[in-house]
Amino acid sequence: SAVISQKPSRDICQRGTSLTIQCQVDSQVTMMFWYRQQPGQSLTLIATANQGSEATYESGFVIDKFPISRPNLTFSTLTVSNMSPEDSSIYLCSVGRGTEQFFGPGTRLTVL
Amino acid sequence: AQSVTQLDSHVSVSEGTPVLLRCNYSSSYSPSLFWYVQHPNKGLQLLLKYTSAATLVKGINGFEAEFKKSETSFHLTKPSAHMSDAAEYFCVVSPSGAGSYQLTFGKGTKLSVIP
Numbered sequence: 001s002a003v004i005s006q007k008p009s010r011d012i013c014q015r016g017t018s019l020t021i022q023c024q025v026d027s028q029v030t031m032m033f034w035y036r037q038q039p040g041q042s043l044t045l046i047a048t049a050n051q052g053s054e055a056t057y058e059s060g061f062v063i064d065k066f067p068i069s070r071p072n073l074t075f076s077t078l079t080v081s082n083m084s085p086e087d088s089s090i091y092l093c094s095v096g097r098g099t100e101q102f103f104g105p106g107t108r109l110t111v112l
Numbered sequence: 113a114q115s116v117t118q119l120d121s122h123v124s125v126s127e128g129t130p131v132l133l134r135c136n137y138s139s140s141y142s143p144s145l146f147w148y149v150q151h152p153n154k155g156l157q158l159l160l161k162y163t164s165a166a167t168l169v170k171g172i173n174g175f176e177a178e179f180k181k182s183e184t185s186f187h188l189t190k191p192s193a194h195m196s197d198a199a200e201y202f203c204v205v206s207p208s209g210a211g212s213y214q215l216t217f218g219k220g221t222k223l224s225v226i227p
Binding site: 004031033041042043044045048092094096099100101102103104105106108 | 161202214
């Protein structure tokens with residue numbers, strides 16, 4: 001398994017500002033993922049972050065809006081830039097190990 | 113391509129009665145299938161997974177699911193519901209094999225348990 005922590009656990013932000021979410025894993029992993037869960041919806045993959053390479057973004061998500069860093073094998077950040085109320089969601093990081101993905105507790109973001 | 117359909121957005125059962133959460137999948141290759149549970153304000157927890165071994169999969173907390181290729185289904189069951197089972201459940205499909213992390217989530221089924 002994997003123990004994953006995220007900071008902050010929740011935040012309320014003003015539109016037009018940016019928020020950086022941190023994801024820390026208790027052991028080294030190659031692949032980390034960032035998901036968005038909009039209110040009442042399922043999870044949607046934003047991007048895959050491998051250490052030492054640029055993140056790979058899914059359709060509908062762009063680097064300018066969701067820049068990702070992956071400086072080492074246990075840590076990643078996701079920034080939500082120039083926020084609008086439509087960005088209000090839960091953002092989750094996850095890691096792949098074997099045939100499973102393990103998820104962090106999520107960051108609940110509210111944009112006013 | 114792959115997709116998941118959870119047939120019920122909300123299921124309500126009485127405590128002590130059986131639970132059935134339905135999931136159908138579509139995949140152009142041999143899939144791995146998962147059920148995750150999300151309790152309010154908590155992260156996702158893996159309940160069980162099917163990865164081309166036994167078709168009847170047992171998970172945590174008394175849950176189990178049966179992979180039926182002919183019906184493209186992977187329904188989640190539990191013989192007796194407990195109050196602590198009240199949560200959101202997600203059926204998930206991915207390509208099979210280690211390192212295949214392209215998960216596709218269903219829309220979720222909210223399970224309510226009535227005392």
